[in-house]
Amino acid sequence: MGIRDTDRTLPSNQMVFELRRDPQAFAAFQRDLEASMEHYGLSAQEKQAWRETDLAALARLGMHPYFLPQVSRLFKGGGYNHNDSEAALLYAKKMNIASAGGSR
Amino acid sequence: MARLIASLGIAHAPGVTGWIDKAPQHEQDAVLAGYAEFGRRMDELEPDVVIGVANDHLLNFPMSNIPDFCVGIGDDWAGPAPWFRDWLNVPDYKIGGHRALARALVRESARAGINHAFAEQLLFDDNWSVPLKFLFPRYDVKFIPIHMNPIVPPVPSVQKCLEVGRQIARIVQAFPGDERVVLMGTGGLSHDPGGPDYFTVHEEFDRWFMQLMESGDTDRVQREVTFEKLLTGGDGGAGELLSWIVAMGAAAELGKPQAESVFYVPSVPMRCGMGGCYWPLS
Numbered sequence A: 001m002g003i004r005d006t007d008r009t010l011p012s013n014q015m016v017f018e019l020r021r022d023p024q025a026f027a028a029f030q031r032d033l034e035a036s037m038e039h040y041g042l043s044a045q046e047k048q049a050w051r052e053t054d055l056a057a058l059a060r061l062g063m064h065p066y067f068l069p070q071v072s073r074l075f076k077g078g079g080y081n082h083n084d085s086e087a088a089l090l091y092a093k094k095m096n097i098a099s100a101g102g103s104r
Numbered sequence B: 001m002a003r004l005i006a007s008l009g010i011a012h013a014p015g016v017t018g019w020i021d022k023a024p025q026h027e028q029d030a031v032l033a034g035y036a037e038f039g040r041r042m043d044e045l046e047p048d049v050v051i052g053v054a055n056d057h058l059l060n061f062p063m064s065n066i067p068d069f070c071v072g073i074g075d076d077w078a079g080p081a082p083w084f085r086d087w088l089n090v091p092d093y094k095i096g097g098h099r100a101l102a103r104a105l106v107r108e109s110a111r112a113g114i115n116h117a118f119a120e121q122l123l124f125d126d127n128w129s130v131p132l133k134f135l136f137p138r139y140d141v142k143f144i145p146i147h148m149n150p151i152v153p154p155v156p157s158v159q160k161c162l163e164v165g166r167q168i169a170r171i172v173q174a175f176p177g178d179e180r181v182v183l184m185g186t187g188g189l190s191h192d193p194g195g196p197d198y199f200t201v202h203e204e205f206d207r208w209f210m211q212l213m214e215s216g217d218t219d220r221v222q223r224e225v226t227f228e229k230l231l232t233g234g235d236g237g238a239g240e241l242l243s244w245i246v247a248m249g250a251a252a253e254l255g256k257p258q259a260e261s262v263f264y265v266p267s268v269p270m271r272c273g274m275g276g277c278y279w280p281l282s
Helices: A011-019 A023-031 A033-039 A044-051 A055-061 A067-076 A086-094 B025-045 B082-088 B099-111 B126-135 B158-174 B203-215 B218-224 B227-231 B238-253
Strands: B003-010 B049-055 B069-072 B076-079 B093-096 B117-119 B142-148 B180-186 B260-267 B272-280
Touching: A011 A023, A011 A033, A011 A044, A011 A067, A023 A033, A023 B082, A033 A044, A044 A055, A055 A067, A055 A086, A067 A086, B003 B025, B003 B158, B003 B238, B025 B126, B025 B180, B025 B260, B025 B272, B049 B099, B049 B126, B049 B158, B049 B238, B069 B099, B076 B126, B082 B126, B093 B126, B093 B142, B099 B117, B099 B142, B099 B158, B126 B142, B126 B180, B142 B238, B158 B180, B158 B218, B158 B238, B180 B238, B203 B218, B203 B238, B203 B260, B203 B272, B218 B238, B227 B238, B238 B272
Parallel strands: B003 B180, B049 B142, B049 B180, B069 B117
Antiparallel strands: B003 B272, B069 B142, B076 B093, B260 B272
């Protein structure tokens, strides 16, 4: 999986694009994930992946890799995003890769 | 006529401003010393205008319409984009643009067969927020952002990137005015945002690339810097180095394609090979 596997037309890509640019859309997403997904026309498979924050599944469906760590930040926040942050650890877990194992 | 007085390539990884305290002290010191050295050189040069070339991080252009290069022609810029504020930990800033030179870049590139998009407004993330903070901390230069696409394939070829750089140099050198201009490519080195190598830095790849910039050999660059090779430095990340290739093209146009490596620090806490190179052109 990588940038070559991106499906530019995947609705989830448009959703992430907008959520980072539109504070009202982001607030609505935080209040009601289901309504947000419905609004962006996500497929049943995409919706299930978002519900489980299944980044690997979103990647397989064609989400651009860039958006994957950003999805973890949409849920866990972006501040102080070091390797042991909640967002980074969530990314590692959901992508099935070893995290950095703590800063040294 | 305006003059291109230097070009450079430098990393823009968000960790430098966002969480550098989580790196070991020797890494922090080396990375910050590298940025400080660039800052010192910019202080000495006192450019009037900085043309930035860097990837758009899927912030400005939806998947439906992504240009190879988009020139910011606006009069003023502000950053960081709101969603990125706490991530970047860079105080809000404003910086002026240079509409006339930006328009010339678009217009004259078109005459040379290069179709640049252009925009009045652009959101800034780490692509500009990190380097500007260190290189131009007073935000007292005029800034022309050029957002390029190295991450949603098909991406511009190395040949095109070199040519874009050459055209930038030609257009600057022909621009009526006495502006002193720096071309700043940002991005890289090895990193993999959104891939399996998210916590991995590819030091060998990085040293190969920096040595290539030092060689000044644009033929070798065209042979060796393939799309596939860039993927090995981090699928979603190393392609950003195409912006350094633009900077190299501009230097080559002025007959000085050999770069000086200024710093290089492979840093897992920064999730990036941190480094920069410099082409003195005055």
